[in-house]
Amino acid sequence: xxxxxxxxxxxxxxxxxxxxxxxxxxxxxxxxxxxxxxxxxxxxxxxxxxxxxxxxxxxxxxxxxxxxxxxxxxxxxxxxxxxxxxxxxxxxxxxxxxxxxxxxxxxxxxxxxxxxxxxxxxxxxxxxxxxxxxxxxxxxxxxxxxxxxxxxxxxxxxxxxxxxxxxxxxxxxxxxxxxxxxxxxxxxxxxxxxxxxxxxxxxxxxxxxxxxxxxxxxxxxxxxxxxxxxxxxxxxxxxxxxxxxxxxxxxxxxxxxxxxxxxxxxxxxxxxxxxxxxxxxxxxxxxxxxxxxxxxxxxxxxxxxxxxxxxxxxxxxxxxxxxxxxxxxxxxxxxxxxx
Amino acid sequence: xxxxxxxxxxxxxxxxxxxxxxxxxxxxxxxxxxxxxxxxxxxxxxxxxxxxxxxxxxxxxxxxxxxxxxxxxxxxxxxxxxxxxxxxxxxxxxxxxxxxxxxxxxxxxxxxxxxxxxxxxxxxxxxxxxxxxxxxxxxxxxxxxxxxxxxxxxxxxxxxxxxxxxxxxxxxxxxxxxxxxxxxxxxxxxxxxxxxxxxxxxxxxxxxxxxxxxxxxxxxxxxxxxxxxxxxxxxxxxxxxxxxxxxxxxxxxxxxxxxxxxxxxxxxxxxxxxxxxxxxxxxxxxxxxxxxxxxxxxxxxxxxxxxxxxxxxxxxxxxxxxxxxxxxxxxxxxxxxxx
DNA sequence: TGATGGAATGTAAGCGATTACATAATTAGA
DNA sequence: TCTAATTATGTAATCGCTTACATTCCATCA
Numbered sequence: 001x002x003x004x005x006x007x008x009x010x011x012x013x014x015x016x017x018x019x020x021x022x023x024x025x026x027x028x029x030x031x032x033x034x035x036x037x038x039x040x041x042x043x044x045x046x047x048x049x050x051x052x053x054x055x056x057x058x059x060x061x062x063x064x065x066x067x068x069x070x071x072x073x074x075x076x077x078x079x080x081x082x083x084x085x086x087x088x089x090x091x092x093x094x095x096x097x098x099x100x101x102x103x104x105x106x107x108x109x110x111x112x113x114x115x116x117x118x119x120x121x122x123x124x125x126x127x128x129x130x131x132x133x134x135x136x137x138x139x140x141x142x143x144x145x146x147x148x149x150x151x152x153x154x155x156x157x158x159x160x161x162x163x164x165x166x167x168x169x170x171x172x173x174x175x176x177x178x179x180x181x182x183x184x185x186x187x188x189x190x191x192x193x194x195x196x197x198x199x200x201x202x203x204x205x206x207x208x209x210x211x212x213x214x215x216x217x218x219x220x221x222x223x224x225x226x227x228x229x230x231x232x233x234x235x236x237x238x239x240x241x242x243x244x245x246x247x248x249x250x251x252x253x254x255x256x257x258x259x260x261x262x263x264x265x266x267x268x269x270x271x272x273x274x275x276x277x278x279x280x281x282x283x284x285x286x287x288x289x290x291x292x293x294x295x296x297x298x299x300x301x302x303x304x305x306x307x308x309x310x311x312x313x314x315x316x317x318x319x320x321x322x323x324x325x326x327x328x329x330x331x332x333x334x335x336x337x338x339x
Numbered sequence: 340x341x342x343x344x345x346x347x348x349x350x351x352x353x354x355x356x357x358x359x360x361x362x363x364x365x366x367x368x369x370x371x372x373x374x375x376x377x378x379x380x381x382x383x384x385x386x387x388x389x390x391x392x393x394x395x396x397x398x399x400x401x402x403x404x405x406x407x408x409x410x411x412x413x414x415x416x417x418x419x420x421x422x423x424x425x426x427x428x429x430x431x432x433x434x435x436x437x438x439x440x441x442x443x444x445x446x447x448x449x450x451x452x453x454x455x456x457x458x459x460x461x462x463x464x465x466x467x468x469x470x471x472x473x474x475x476x477x478x479x480x481x482x483x484x485x486x487x488x489x490x491x492x493x494x495x496x497x498x499x500x501x502x503x504x505x506x507x508x509x510x511x512x513x514x515x516x517x518x519x520x521x522x523x524x525x526x527x528x529x530x531x532x533x534x535x536x537x538x539x540x541x542x543x544x545x546x547x548x549x550x551x552x553x554x555x556x557x558x559x560x561x562x563x564x565x566x567x568x569x570x571x572x573x574x575x576x577x578x579x580x581x582x583x584x585x586x587x588x589x590x591x592x593x594x595x596x597x598x599x600x601x602x603x604x605x606x607x608x609x610x611x612x613x614x615x616x617x618x619x620x621x622x623x624x625x626x627x628x629x630x631x632x633x634x635x636x637x638x639x640x641x642x643x644x645x646x647x648x649x650x651x652x653x654x655x656x657x658x659x660x661x662x663x664x665x666x667x668x669x670x671x672x673x674x675x676x677x678x
Numbered sequence: 679t680g681a682t683g684g685a686a687t688g689t690a691a692g693c694g695a696t697t698a699c700a701t702a703a704t705t706a707g708a
Numbered sequence: 709t710c711t712a713a714t715t716a717t718g719t720a721a722t723c724g725c726t727t728a729c730a731t732t733c734c735a736t737c738a
Contacts, residue, residue, distance in 0.1 A: 004694055015718045020696060027697090028715050045480060050453040051393045052694035055723045060390065065434075070422065071415035071637075080410045083436040087443070092454065095404075095434040097422040104426070114389040115431065141384060226624050259626040282621045285565050287598040298410075343724055354688045359726060366727090367685050391724035394693045 003044045011040035023048055054116065062092040063308060064112035066105060066122040070097040074251070074278060074297055075123060078149060081301020082121055089309055091118075100125045102135055109138050119145040119308045121301075145311045149304045150295060151194065159311060159321045161304045163295040165195045165277075168327035169202025169247065172275040172293045175329060176245045177210050181273060185218040185243035187232050187257070189250050196224075199249045199277060218243055222253050229256030237264050245273035251280045254290065258283075279330065293327045300325065342383045350379035362387055393455065401431040402647060403451035405444060405461040409436040413590070413617060413636055414462060417488060420640020421460055428648055430457075439464045441474055448477050458484040458647045460640075484650045488643045489634060490533065498650060498660045500643045502634040504534045504616075507666035508541025508586065511614040511632045514668060515584045516549050520612060524557040524582035526571050526596070528589050535563075538588045538616060557582055561592055568595030576603050584612035590619045593629065597622075618669065632666045639664065 005023075009016040014033060021027040022037040029037075040046070054060040065082060067075040079095070086093055094115060096108035102125050112120060120142070124135075139146055139158070148160030176184050186203045189196030200219070207214050217239075220232045229248065233256060236243060248254045254276035258268075266272050268290065279292040307321055344362075348355040353372060360366040361376040368376075379385075393399040404421060406414040418434070425432055433454060435447035441464050451459060459481070463474075478485055478497070487499035515523050525542045528535030539558070546553050556578075559571045568587065572595060575582060587593045593615035597607075605611050607628065618631040646660055 005696095006694080016695080017697075017719080018717060021717090024696085028717080030716060033716080047449070047452045049394075049455055049694055051390055051399065051455050052723090053696075054390045055388075055394055055694080055725085056696045058723070062433075071412055071419045073410055073412050073415065076410035076412065076415045079434070080436060083409065083434070092450065093434045094401075095418070095422070095432045097419060110386070111431065113386045116388055116390050255621060255624040259624065262626050280621060282594060282619060283625075285594040285598065286622075287601050344726095345724080355725080356689080356727075357687060360687090363726080367687080369686060372686080388724055391693090392726075394695085395724080395726045397693070 003046045005046075005048065007044060008037065008040045008046050011044060012036040060092075060116050060118060061090060062094055062115065062117045063305075064094045064096065064108070064115070064117040064120045064122075066096045066098060066108050066112075066120065068098050068100040068105075068123060068125045070095070073281070077297035078123065078301040078304075081298040081303075082305045083301075084298075085302050085305035085309070091305075091309075098125060106135060106138055109142060113142055113144060117144065118312055119147065121147050121149060121304050121308060123149045124151045145308060147304045147308045147311070149300055157320050157322070159307060161300050161307065161323045161325065163195075163300070164324045164326050165198035166202040166205065168277060168293040168295070168329075169199040169249075170206045171202075171327075171329050172277070172291075173203050173206035173247050174210070175291075175331070176247065176273055176275065177206060177212065179245075179273065181245040182212055183218070183241070183243040184212075184245045184247060185220060185236055186247045187220045187222045187229055187249055187253055189222060189224045189253075191221060193224075196249060203247055217241075222249065224250050224252060226252045226254075226256035226259070229253035230260050231256075233257045233260035234264075237261075237266065243272075245275075248274060248276045251276055251278040251292075254280060254283075254292075258288075258290075275329075277327075291329065291331045293329050295327045296325060342385045344385075344387065346383060347376065347379045347385050350383060351375040399431075399455050399457060400429060401433055401454065401456045402644075403433045403435065403447075403454070403456040403459045403461075405435045405437060405447050405451075405459065407437050407439040407444075407462060407464045409434070412620070416636035417462065417640040417643075420637040420642075421644045422640075423637075424641050424644035424648070430644075430648075437464060445474060445477055448481060452481055452483060456483065457651055458486065460486050460488060460643050460647060462488045463490045484647060486643045486647045486650070488639055496659050496661070498646060500639050500646065500662045500664065502534075502639075503663045503665050504537035505541040505544065507616060507632040507634075507668075508538040508588075509545045510541075510666075510668050511616070511630075512542050512545035512586050513549070514630075514670070515586065515612060515614065516545060516551065518584075518612065520584040521551055522557070522580070522582040523551075523584045523586060524559060524575055525586045526559045526561045526568055526588055526592055528561060528563045528592075530560060532563075535588055542586055556580075561588065563589050563591060565591045565593075565595035565598070568592035569599050570595075572596045572599035573603075576600075576605065582611075584614075587613060587615045590615055590617040590631075593619060593622075593631075597627075597629075614668075616666075630668065630670045632668050634666045635664060 005016045005019050008019045014037060018029060018033060019037050021029050022034050065079060069075055083093060094112060094117060098104040098108055105125055146158055148158050150163050173184060186200065188200050191197060204214055222228045222232055237260065246257060248257055257274060261268060261272065268274055275291045275293065277293045279294050283290050303323060344355045344358050347358045353376060357368060357372060358376050360368050361373050404418060408414055422432060433451060433456060437443040437447055444464055485497055487497050489502050512523060525539065527539050530536060543553055561567045561571055576599065585596060587596055596613060600607060600611065607613055614630045614632065616632045618633045622629050642662060
C-alpha cells in the first residue's frame with residue numbers, strides 16, 4: 001500500500017503531474033513517456049488512492065444506499081437494480097442496513113455525510129415514529145441529493161420513485177370483484193405505515209366504486225408479519241359469513257394465509273381467492289398459483305439510481321422529481337375457478 | 340459542504356488542532372474551550388470529512404463486501420450478519436454485486452483497493468473458470484486482508500469461514516438411510532463448483548459407509564437452477580426402479596422438485612423423502628415440511644467479519660485462519676412417515 | 679518567589695492525489 | 709533561421725484533516 005504517485009514518478013523519471021496525466025488521460029503526454037509511466041505502474045503494482053483523489057477533486061463518486069432489511073429479497077432486488085446502473089456509471093455503493101430502526105437510520109445518514117457521498121438512495125423505514133421529525137429534518141439539511149424509493153416520507157416532497165399503492169390495491173380488488181366476488185376481506189399492514197394506509201384506501205375505493213358496502217368485519221388489521229396473518233386467517237375461516245376472497249397487504253403475510261389454508265384443506269382459488277401485495281417468487285416457482293401485485297423492484301432500483309445521476313448532473317435544477325410506478329398485477333390461475 | 344475544520348476554528352476562536360482534539364476526544368482541551376467548539380460545530384452544521392481524515396490517518400475504517408447475487412436471500416443474510424458486526428465496530432461497508440461474473444469480480448477487487456479499504460469479505464463466484472488464476476493472483480497480491488465466506492478458492496489457502504459441505508451432505512444422507520431408505524438419489528449442483536463436488540462426495544461417503552452400493556443411475560447432474568431440477572425430478576418419478584428419497588444439492592433446486600412433486604401428486608414425505616442443502620425459509624413458513632441442511636448464514640457473516648477485525652488488529656500474525664462450520668440438519672416431518 | 683511540570687493551545691508538516699501556472703522542448707510557417 | 713504556436717513537462721499550491729513538536733499558561737511546592 002506504500003507505493004504512491006511519487007514513487008511512480010521517481011521510477012519513471014518524470015514528475016508526479018505527468019503520472020497524474022497518464023492516469024487520467026488528461027493534458028499532453030508523449031507516447032514514449034506514457035509507456036515509461038505505465039511500465040512503472042505495472043512493475044510497482046501501483047493502485048492510485050481514491051481517497052486522495054476524492055479530496056483534491058472534491059468528488060467521491062460514491063453514493064449511499066440505506067435499506068431497512070437487507071435480507072429481504074424485496075430490498076435485495078432494489079439494490080441489484082441500483083448496483084447495475086451504478087456500475088455502468090462507475091459509482092461505488094456504501095450500504096447501510098438499518099433493521100427498521102430509525103435511530104440506526106439517522107446514524108447511517110450522518111455516517112454517509114461524513115463519507116462525502118454524492119447522493120443517497122433511501123428506502124425509508126415505514127414508520128411514523130417519534131423520531132420522524134428529526135429524521136425529516138436530517139434528510140432535508142443533509143445538503144445531499146436524496147432519492148426515496150417506495151415509501152413517501154410523511155408531509156414532505158422529496159425526489160423519489162414510488163409505487164402507487166392505492167392503484168395497486170384498487171386493481172387487485174377490482175379483479176376479485178370482476179371475478180364475481182363480493183365478500184372480500186383485507187388483511188392490512190401496520191397502519192402507521194403509509195403503504196398500509198394507501199392499500200386499505202385502494203381496497204375501499206374499489207368496493208365503493210362497485211357499490212359493494214364496506215364491512216368493518218372484513219377489515220383485519222395485521223402488522224406485516226406472517227404469524228399475525230396466520231392467526232387472522234384462521235379467524236376468517238371460522239366466520240359464519242365467510243369471505244370468498246382475501247386481499248393481503250404484504251408478501252410475508254401471504255405466507256401466513258397459505259399456512260392456515262393448507263392446515264384447513266382450503267384450496268386456492270377453489271375455496272378461497274387470494275391476491276397479495278408484492279410477490280413471493282418462491283411460491284410461483286413451486287407451482288402455486290398465487291396472484292400478486294408487484295412493485296417492479298429491480299426496475300425501481302434502476303430508475304432511482306438513474307434519477308439520482310440525473311440530479312447530480314443538473315444540480316442547479318431545484319424542482320423535485322417524482323415517478324409513480326404502477327404495480328403490475330400478475331394473475332396466476334385464480335380467475336379460472338371463479339364461481 | 341463548504342464548512343471545514345478551519346471555519347469551525349475561526350468561529351470558535353481557536354486553532355484547527357484544538358477543534359480536531361475536540362472531534363477526536365484526544366489530548367487536552369479545557370472544558371470551556373470544548374463548549375465553544377461544540378457550539379460552533381452545531382451552529383455551522385459541520386460534519387467532518389471522513390475523506391480527509393482517512394488520508395491523514397491512513398485508515399478508512401471501511402471494508403469491502405463482494406457477493407455474487409445480492410437478491411438471493413442467502414447472501415442477504417450473510418450481509419446482514421456482516422453489517423451487524425461492522426456497525427458495532429464502526430466500519431463502513433462498500434458493496435459490490437458481481438452477478439456471478441468473474442470479470443466483474445476482478446473489477447470490484449481493483450475498485451476496492453483504490454478505495455483503500457482495510458479488508459475484504461468475499462463470497463467467491465463458485466466457478467473454476469478461465470479467469471480463476473488471474474483471480475487468485477489478484478486476491479493474493481491485493482495486499483489487503485481477505486476473508487472468504489463459503490466457497491474455497493481452488494488450490495489456495497485463504498482465511499475464511501467455510502461450510503463443511505461433505506459433512507452436511509453426509510449427515511443428510513445418513514439421516515435418510517437411518518430412516519430406512521436405500522434407494523437415494525442425488526441432484527448435484529454445477530460440478531465445476533467446489534460445494535457441488537463436496538456434497539456429492541458426502542453423499543457417496545454416506546452410502547459407502549452404510550454398505551449401500553452407489554448407483555450411477557441415481558446420480559443426476561443439475562446446475563443449481565430450479566428449471567433443471569424440475570426436469571430431472573420428472574425423470575426420476577418415471578423411473579421403474581424409483582428412488583424413495585432425493586438429496587438435493589441446493590435450495591433453488593428443491594423448488595423445482597416440489598413443483599414436479601405437486602404436479603404428480605407426490606406427497607412429501609409419504610411418497611418421497613427429500614432433503615435440501617440450504618434452506619428456503621418460505622417453505623417452512625407456509626407449513627411445508629421440508630428438511631434442510633443449513634449453512635448458518637447470518638452467523639457466517641458475523642463470524643467472518645469478526646475474523647477480519649481480528650486479523651486487522653493482529654496484522655503481524657501471518658498464519659491463515661480458517662473456521663469450518665458444520666451445517667445443521669433441520670428435520671421437518673420427513674422422519675415421521677418412513678415406511 | 680522562582681523553579682517545576684502538567685495542562686492547554688498553537689504551528690506547521692504531512693497524507694496522496696489534482697491542477698493552475700510556468701517553463702522547456704518541438705514543430706511549423708515565413 | 710527566427711518567431712510563434714503547440715506540445716510536453718515540471719513546480720508548487722491545494723483539498724481538509726491529524727499530529728509531532730513547540731510554546732504558553734498556571735498551579736504547586738520548596
